[in-house]
Structures are given as C-alpha cells and as structure tokens.
Amino acid sequence: MGCEIYWEPKGIFRRYFGHVTGPEMTEPVIAMQADPRFDGVRYVILDLLDVETFSVTQADLELIGALDTAAVHSNPRLRLAIVATNPEIVGMVAQYEDVADGAFPTAVFSTVAEARDWANIPAVHWPAT
Numbered sequence: 001m002g003c004e005i006y007w008e009p010k011g012i013f014r015r016y017f018g019h020v021t022g023p024e025m026t027e028p029v030i031a032m033q034a035d036p037r038f039d040g041v042r043y044v045i046l047d048l049l050d051v052e053t054f055s056v057t058q059a060d061l062e063l064i065g066a067l068d069t070a071a072v073h074s075n076p077r078l079r080l081a082i083v084a085t086n087p088e089i090v091g092m093v094a095q096y097e098d099v100a101d102g103a104f105p106t107a108v109f110s111t112v113a114e115a116r117d118w119a120n121i122p123a124v125h126w127p128a129t
Contacts, residue, residue: 018052046081049084083112
C-alpha cells in the first residue's frame with residue numbers, strides 16, 4: 001500500500017496507490033479528525049486513481065461513516081471529493097454515503113482537477129468562518 005497525505009492551506013489531499021485495505025483507509029481518517037487543524041479544513045480530496053486492488057469491507061465503511069457523522073459536529077463546512085474511475089471503488093463511495101447518512105457533501109470525479117474545482121466552490125448554506 002502507498003498513501004501520501006498532504007495538508008494544504010484549506011484542505012487535505014490523500015493519494016492512494018497499490019493495494020489498499022480497510023485499516024489503511026480508516027487510520028488516516030482517525031488521525032486527520034484528531035488533528036487540531038481539522039476544524040479549519042474545507043475539503044478532503046481522496047485520489048484513488050492509482051489503486052490496483054481495494055480490500056475495504058462494509059465494516060470499514062461503517063467505521064468511516066460513524067467517524068464522519070461525529071466529525072461533522074466539529075466541522076460542518078467540509079466537502080469530500082473522491083477521485084476514482086474504478087467501478088468497484090465508485091460503488092464503495094455509494095455505500096459510504098448510505099452509512100454516513102450525508103455527513104459531508106460527497107462527490108465522485110474522474111480527475112483531480114475536477115475535484116479541486118468542486119471542493120473550492122463556496123457554499124452559501126455553510127456557516128460563516
């Protein structure tokens with residue numbers, strides 16, 4: 001597995017490559033949400049284009065969904081952009097959205113540029129910072 005995590009001025013960019021397991025997806029979520037910078041994050045971009053195999057279970061998705069459902073109380077302004085073209089991964093995003101019950105606005109894109117454009121669109125319904 002490979003994962004690169006970059007804290008950017010307004011968000012977090014995580015790029016995965018190779019074989020990805022559930023713990024490799026959940027551990028960065030836990031660490032990110034525990035970080036004091038999390039409350040200022042406006043987007044998380046997950047780049048999954050270079051993932052070769054994806055072994056994430058329903059239980060992993062439920063854990064991430066529960067974490068995000070709780071985290072929305074400390075940061076209701078966050079957007080989650082997923083960059084993926086693999087049908088299996090895109091299907092997992094739909095499952096995540098079900099278990100997270102819409103915690104964060106989430107969308108799937110085929111390029112990082114599209115994800116960045118969407119993540120940086122101001123939303124008038126979000127609380128002011």
